[in-house]
Amino acid sequence: MSYTIALNFEDGVTRFIGCKEGETVLDAAYRQKVNLPMDCSDGVCGTCKGHCEQGSFDLGDEYLEDALSDEEAAEGQVLTCQMVPSTDCVIQVPVASTLCKTAVGKLEGTVATVEQLSEDSIELSIDLDEGAELAFLPGQYIHIDVPGTEEHRSYSFSSRPGAARTTFLIRNVTGGLMSGYLTEQCKPGERLGLTGPMGSFYLRELTRPxxxxxxxxxxxxxxxxxxxxxxxxxxxxxxxxxxxxxxxxxxxxxxxxxxxxxxxxxxxxxxxxxxxxxxxxxxxxxxxxxxxxxxxxxxxxxxxxxxxxxxxxxxxxxxxxxxxxxxxxxxxxxxxxxxxxx
The missing domain is CATH 3.40.50.80 (Nucleotide-binding domain of ferredoxin-NADP reductase (FNR) module)
Known part of the structure; x- marks a missing residue:
């Protein structure tokens, strides 16, 4: 069994990793070439501390109070060197992704449809390349390259995570770079580059209205x-x-x-x-x-x-x-x- 762990870094980058049953988040991250902060890996220093926003896990009792106090643990703080997930989890990592030697994901896709829904909104759908993996938290956004330029524009997903066809609801801006491309040039079959996902705006676990x-x-x-x-x-x-x-x-x-x-x-x-x-x-x-x-x-x-x-x-x-x-x-x-x- 494997669990999906979303690592949300301080600079807005999100990286998804797989964590095997019984494996710590720190070990899983290192196995997938994400160097989360650490000094001791034994629950002594507290360097690997983060905040678990969602999911269930076991911290055991091998770490020191100086590394993680009872009050911090009650607030959802974790030591990734001790944290063993039992469900999918979302973890806030209080450093930039670049410091962990990881980067935002890059992939490509093909325009499936582009439709002007109203004078001020356009719907764009993109079929991801076969084998491409694009995990994101519902509510996050991604950069989409504007063909023929060095620019990109950023849009929230309107499709569900894991869908092979991703969709976006885009504001039609008069004179806008992406708006002009979508309304005047874009046709099904064209290629687009994407970079992401990113953002701290996403749906948390529902525990109240x-x-x-x-x-x-x-x-x-x-x-x-x-x-x-x-x-x-x-x-x-x-x-x-x-x-x-x-x-x-x-x-x-x-x-x-x-x-x-x-x-x-x-x-x-x-x-x-x-x-x-x-x-x-x-x-x-x-x-x-x-x-x-x-x-x-x-x-x-x-x-x-x-x-x-x-x-x-x-x-x-x-x-x-x-x-x-x-x-x-x-x-x-x-x-x-x-x-x-x-």
Whole structure:
């Protein structure tokens, strides 16, 4: 038996490794040429300390209190030289990937489809090369090279982890480098380079109700998250509020309807800013966060949208005295990766 361990480094790079049953994370990483920090490898120095955000494991009792205190262990801190996983795990590594002599993954794929869904959004799907492995956490993003240039643009996955065909929901920006390529040149069969995955915005283990807030093409990471929940099941209530500027900017609602059917505890609502709209819910997402979706603060909030939206939600929470149990967000701008803009 083998477990998948996601190592999230301080510089935003994520590297996935396989860990054999009974093997420590440190040994598994070294076996796969990822040099995690270490000095002693005996649970004495604490150099290999990290934080396990998700998963089950055994630390044993061979390490010293000076290396890892009981309080740190209770908070999810681990020593990778002692940590033996019993499930898949997600670990925060408090150093840059370059210091561990590992790098972000590079791969290539072929454009399968490119479709303009509305005036401000494009859906791109890419078939990965046969044998290519692209693991990521639902919510993360990747760099996509712009053909004919030395530039790349960064987009969140809208497809589920492990899918051979990856999809992206991309904002159509007037004069944008990638937007111009996709709308004027890109055709099925063309080759694209990808680098990633990256980002600290991803779906954690669901232990309480979840509120998802999406602005425009910030819907993309939530589509990936919901795909994952359909595959793995979900017992907690999950509500998505999806806001756009105009009626015809609402896209993928048929997919959200399918999630509504597939996930008994999932609901969603849409909001349109345009005052001339006939949409039943107008304004901003902050106008439609009713008490029942906030669960008196016993809720995990995920937010992805343009900077003004993120700032408005943060201000709203502060003014209303709302303190969610956890709050994960990222901002994006047309020419910047979500993680880079936060």
């Amino acid at each position: 979840v509120l998802m807030l999406a602005g425009g093409t910030g819907l993309a990471p939530f589509l990936s998250m919901l795909e994952q929940l359909v595959e793995k099941g979900c017992e907690q209530p999950v509500h998505l509020i999806y806001g756009v500027n105009k009626d015809d900017h609402l896209v993928k609602t048929e997919v959200l309807d399918a999630f509504d059917e597939a996930l008994p505890n999932f609901t969603y609502s849409t909001v349109v800013v345009d005052e001339a709209s006939d949409h039943p819910r107008k304004g901003y997402v902050t106008h439609h966060m009713d008490a029942e979706v906030l669960h008196d603060g016993d809720v995990d909030v995920y937010l992805c949208g343009p900077p003004p939206m993120v700032d408005a939600v943060l201000k709203h929470f502060d003014e209303q005295g709302i303190a969610p149990q956890s709050f994960h967000y990222e901002k994006f701008t047309p020419n910047q990766a979500p993680g880079e803009a936060a």
